[in-house]
Amino acid sequence: MKSGSDLLRIENLGISFSMLGGRLHVVKGANLRVLPGKVTALVGESGSGKSVISQSVMGILPNTAKATGKILFTDPLDGRTTDILQLPTDGEQIRALRGSRMAKIFQEPMTSLSPLHTVGNQISEVLAIHTESSKEERRARTEEMLDNVGFSNPSRTYDMYPFELSGGMRQRAMIAMALICRPALLIADEPTTALDVTIQAQILELLRELQHKLNMAMLLITHDLGVVANMADEVVVIYHGEIMEAGPVEAIFRNPQHAYLKGLMAAVPHFDMKPGERLKALREVPVKTDTLWAKKKEVANAPEILLSVRDLTKSYKTRKSGLFGRKHTTEVRAVDGVSFDIRRGECLGLVGESGSGKTTVSKILMRAVTPDSGSVTFDDGSGKINVLTAQGDDLMDLRTHIQMVFQDPVSSLSPRMTVQNILSEPLEIHGRGDRAYRLEKVRGLMQAIGLDQRFLNRYPHSFSGGQRQRIGIARALALGPQLLICDEPVSALDVSVQAQILNLLKDLQKQLGLTYLFISHNLAVVDYMADRIAVMWGGRIVELAPREVILRNPVHPYTRGLLAAVPFPDLDRPLDFTTLQASGASEQGEWAPQFRPDEAGDPLIPADLGDGHFVLARKNVDVRELRPW
Amino acid sequence: MLLKYILWRIAAMIPTLLIISALVFTIIELPPGNFLDSQIAEMQAQGETVNLQDIEELRHQYGFDQPPVLRYFHWLGGMLHGDFGYSFEYQLPVSEVVGERMWLTILVSFVTIIFTWLIAFPIGMYSATHQYSWGDYGLTLFGLLGIAIPNFMLALILMYFANIWFGTSIGHLMDQKFLNEPMSWEKARSILSHLWIPVIIVGTAGTAGMIRRLRANLLDELQKQYVMTARAKGLHPFKTLVKYPLRMALNFFVSDIGSILPAIISGAEITAIVLSLETTGPMLIKALQSQDMYLAGSFLMFLAFLTVIGVLISDIALAFLDPRIRLAGRSTK
Numbered sequence: 001m002k003s004g005s006d007l008l009r010i011e012n013l014g015i016s017f018s019m020l021g022g023r024l025h026v027v028k029g030a031n032l033r034v035l036p037g038k039v040t041a042l043v044g045e046s047g048s049g050k051s052v053i054s055q056s057v058m059g060i061l062p063n064t065a066k067a068t069g070k071i072l073f074t075d076p077l078d079g080r081t082t083d084i085l086q087l088p089t090d091g092e093q094i095r096a097l098r099g100s101r102m103a104k105i106f107q108e109p110m111t112s113l114s115p116l117h118t119v120g121n122q123i124s125e126v127l128a129i130h131t132e133s134s135k136e137e138r139r140a141r142t143e144e145m146l147d148n149v150g151f152s153n154p155s156r157t158y159d160m161y162p163f164e165l166s167g168g169m170r171q172r173a174m175i176a177m178a179l180i181c182r183p184a185l186l187i188a189d190e191p192t193t194a195l196d197v198t199i200q201a202q203i204l205e206l207l208r209e210l211q212h213k214l215n216m217a218m219l220l221i222t223h224d225l226g227v228v229a230n231m232a233d234e235v236v237v238i239y240h241g242e243i244m245e246a247g248p249v250e251a252i253f254r255n256p257q258h259a260y261l262k263g264l265m266a267a268v269p270h271f272d273m274k275p276g277e278r279l280k281a282l283r284e285v286p287v288k289t290d291t292l293w294a295k296k297k298e299v300a301n302a303p304e305i306l307l308s309v310r311d312l313t314k315s316y317k318t319r320k321s322g323l324f325g326r327k328h329t330t331e332v333r334a335v336d337g338v339s340f341d342i343r344r345g346e347c348l349g350l351v352g353e354s355g356s357g358k359t360t361v362s363k364i365l366m367r368a369v370t371p372d373s374g375s376v377t378f379d380d381g382s383g384k385i386n387v388l389t390a391q392g393d394d395l396m397d398l399r400t401h402i403q404m405v406f407q408d409p410v411s412s413l414s415p416r417m418t419v420q421n422i423l424s425e426p427l428e429i430h431g432r433g434d435r436a437y438r439l440e441k442v443r444g445l446m447q448a449i450g451l452d453q454r455f456l457n458r459y460p461h462s463f464s465g466g467q468r469q470r471i472g473i474a475r476a477l478a479l480g481p482q483l484l485i486c487d488e489p490v491s492a493l494d495v496s497v498q499a500q501i502l503n504l505l506k507d508l509q510k511q512l513g514l515t516y517l518f519i520s521h522n523l524a525v526v527d528y529m530a531d532r533i534a535v536m537w538g539g540r541i542v543e544l545a546p547r548e549v550i551l552r553n554p555v556h557p558y559t560r561g562l563l564a565a566v567p568f569p570d571l572d573r574p575l576d577f578t579t580l581q582a583s584g585a586s587e588q589g590e591w592a593p594q595f596r597p598d599e600a601g602d603p604l605i606p607a608d609l610g611d612g613h614f615v616l617a618r619k620n621v622d623v624r625e626l627r628p629w
Numbered sequence: 630m631l632l633k634y635i636l637w638r639i640a641a642m643i644p645t646l647l648i649i650s651a652l653v654f655t656i657i658e659l660p661p662g663n664f665l666d667s668q669i670a671e672m673q674a675q676g677e678t679v680n681l682q683d684i685e686e687l688r689h690q691y692g693f694d695q696p697p698v699l700r701y702f703h704w705l706g707g708m709l710h711g712d713f714g715y716s717f718e719y720q721l722p723v724s725e726v727v728g729e730r731m732w733l734t735i736l737v738s739f740v741t742i743i744f745t746w747l748i749a750f751p752i753g754m755y756s757a758t759h760q761y762s763w764g765d766y767g768l769t770l771f772g773l774l775g776i777a778i779p780n781f782m783l784a785l786i787l788m789y790f791a792n793i794w795f796g797t798s799i800g801h802l803m804d805q806k807f808l809n810e811p812m813s814w815e816k817a818r819s820i821l822s823h824l825w826i827p828v829i830i831v832g833t834a835g836t837a838g839m840i841r842r843l844r845a846n847l848l849d850e851l852q853k854q855y856v857m858t859a860r861a862k863g864l865h866p867f868k869t870l871v872k873y874p875l876r877m878a879l880n881f882f883v884s885d886i887g888s889i890l891p892a893i894i895s896g897a898e899i900t901a902i903v904l905s906l907e908t909t910g911p912m913l914i915k916a917l918q919s920q921d922m923y924l925a926g927s928f929l930m931f932l933a934f935l936t937v938i939g940v941l942i943s944d945i946a947l948a949f950l951d952p953r954i955r956l957a958g959r960s961t962k
């Protein structure tokens with residue numbers, strides 16, 4: 001490749017941070033290129049150095065970082081090549097490039113806009129810096145750009161503050177800000193990682209459309225191979241600061257060479273997995289539960305249904321009392337008439353976007369939230385327990401049966417307790433055995449999750465995210481529960497670690513005969529774990545069916561939209577943006593009429609399609625009408 | 630809308646101040662005895678004879694023979710129409726005793742606040758943007774010294790050196806010949822020329838504290854993503870600093886106003902005694918010592934009033950500064 005044809009060419013880039021007593025090299029000898037008008041994806045796990053590379057391209061590295069090598073940027077407008085690393089930090093030349101010729105969008109749309117300035121102010125600021133234009137011109141151009149990125153009322157949006165917009169809308173505003181000067185290069189740093197899957201599809205589509213329209217090159221930084229397959233022309237894989245593999249997307253996906261890339265691809269759950277097929281984690285964890293306790297003895301006449309949930313309803317009153325008078329209460333139904341059963345030994349998946357009420361359901365089951373109405377019954381064969389009203393000894397007893405694994409492995413472990421304290425605390429609370437017994441038990445738990453017993457006296461901060469999540473799982477297992485509620489247990493973890501945790505959970509389920517309620521927004525993950533899947537939208541379960549059924553024959557428009565929005569790490573199955581738009585997945589108004597409440601206000605009820613397949617629809621609708629074929 | 634909010638807040642101040650007044654009255658009633666008792670004790674200690682008849686008469690005149698609840702309402706009622714009671718010590722109405730001192734106190738405090746901000750802001754910004762540089766370390770050392778040295782100590786040191794080097798006394802807020810004189814050009818000049826010493830002394834600790842807080846807040850804000858966004862736009866680093874992180878850091882600063890007002894007025898007492906300033910501080914301490922209850926009570930009420938006003942000001946300013954507070958009621962999306 002001739003260097004003249006590359007828009008961005010990184011040669012032998014090394015980046016190091018000065019640490020106490022030495023330098024930490026986070027990027028070593030990296031080479032990559034971005035062709036004009038093309039998309040190069042930079043793929044790697046967190047901590048692999050990919051974000052640092054993107055910062056060095058714009059010259060916005062932290063002060064403690066030092067970069068060596070060459071970053072050559074050739075502006076297609078005048079054909080001049082500049083070595084960005086040679087420009088003075090924050091000097092005039094680099095500032096003239098930033099925002100104007102190269103722009104960046106960030107992962108967190110929540111924090112990357114200032115909450116104190118209006119959207120319009122922040123976007124038009126770019127014009128004020130780089131162009132000679134009057135205030136009116138800037139406003140006009142900003143509104144035009146807001147219109148381009150999909151705001152229906154740009155002049156109103158101009159005067160809104162970021163916190164008044166949803167996450168997806170904020171990311172659109174960020175894109176408008178980045179593209180308003182029509183840069184030659186857009187650096188997108190995990191642009192959709194923090195968004196729901198349907199919103200992610202919309203943003204990806206928008207980026208692609210604009211990229212074509214403006215003939216702009218893009219450096220897309222992501223860990224999601226599905227996004228890469230749908231967006232990239234060329235792929236660069238980075239691992240521990242070193243480029244492992246680079247090439248056109250075809251070559252990379254069809255014929256991966258490097259062991260790391262192969263491993264990464266095998267570690268992502270996807271919909272085509274055969275029943276019983278196992279993910280290959282990059283680092284597998286051996287599970288040894290023999291020391292823990294014997295598999296729960298089958299109670300002779302144990303009922304099939306372990307947990308039965310009926311008509312749960314929880315609404316939150318948000319009193320939007322403005323500072324300046326105007327008070328009005330709005331009632332938000334977080335959970336609205338949710339019913340389901342969890343069978344003994346199965347894994348029930350609960351899927352939904354943020355705000356769909358899935359976490360509220362889990363909190364109700366843990367008695368952390370009191371529902372307005374409904375009932376929850378737990379029955380393991382030794383008598384029914386009313387989960388919502390249990391008091392005193394019954395409640396203590398219940399706590400040993402139902403335990404929870406949390407999403408965030410960092411904040412769910414106390415930083416001031418050692419692993420031993422964390423794991424033995426449940427045993428102490430329930431007065432199990434003496435010190436020696438508890439220590440024995442804790443050792444068994446450590447073994448079960450594949451952690452070395454020497455780590456018992458360490459604090460959580462000395463573990464990686466995956467290890468911490470394993471400790472969280474061990475804590476949940478300490479009392480020998482029968483039902484484990486896993487609330488997004490892997491969504492904070494890297495892909496490679498994700499597979500490890502999922503496999504661990506699967507193994508534990510098999511060996512200990514556990515029952516799971518597995519909550520996630522990631523359909524592929526739920527698909528890997530669950531026997532049956534319930535899809536939640538707006539506080540209601542809109543569809544519930546066995547795993548194979550819901551994936552092959554989804555009936556509800558929301559489920560179908562959700563499935564269509566998942567990007568596959570497979571070049572032959574690109575996201576179909578046109579059907580995605582048509583289905584209008586997350587907007588109730590665009591669903592087919594039989595799935596919407598009618599004008600008379602008749603409540604929707606779950607219609608039985610057979611084989612345990614239920615879908616929320618109008619009462620008087622014929623089952624045949626629901627099937628789209 | 631904003632007007633309605635302000636009116637509502639002012640209305641809410643009334644019960645607050647009533648409760649405070651009851652507390653203040655209870656506290657100054659708590660020590661055994663009253664002004665007359667302590668004066669009798671003092672006179673007896675000096676060997677003077679005390680006419681019990683006179684004392685009884687005075688007791689009746691000042692209302693000490695009435696139950697405390699009645700006296701409280703009497704005091705409260707008086708304050709409402711500007712009668713703050715009678716100072717036993719000075720044999721004058723409280724308002725006359727306090728008079729000029731009040732304005733001088735407000736002047737000193739106000740100038741001190743401005744001084745604090747003028748010094749603290751640039752230094753805090755420098756320290757935060759040059760974290761762990763020699764400049765940051767040096768200023769941090771200076772700041773810690775400022776916090777660690779008690780104000781009165783600094784006052785004594787300054788007085789000592791001023792005396793040795795310049796042969797002048799730096800006490801008082803004005804030349805003594807202007808004391809109790811009506812305001813004139815000469816007097817104003819004299820006050821201004823004396824003002825800087827107490828301002829520096831009283832302001833040091835506050836400045837140092839504020840530098841530390843501003844630095845910490847700015848450092849937090851500088852880590853935030855939106856700063857990176859602004860830099861990626863090509864904004865000049867200094868403009869970035871002022872427009873985004875500094876603006877965010879202002880929130881803490883504004884909410885501080887509520888506590889700054891009373892802290893500066895009550896915190897400067899010992900310094901004021903050392904420097905014999907004509908402010909209210911020394912008077913308050915003396916009034917508390919001698920159980921000159923109406924004088925002390927009025928002072929305490931004044932401090933409480935300032936606190937409540939300060940909180941009000943900072944709340945209103947916050948609403949102006951931060952759209953998240955102002956628009957909390959506007960429907961989202």
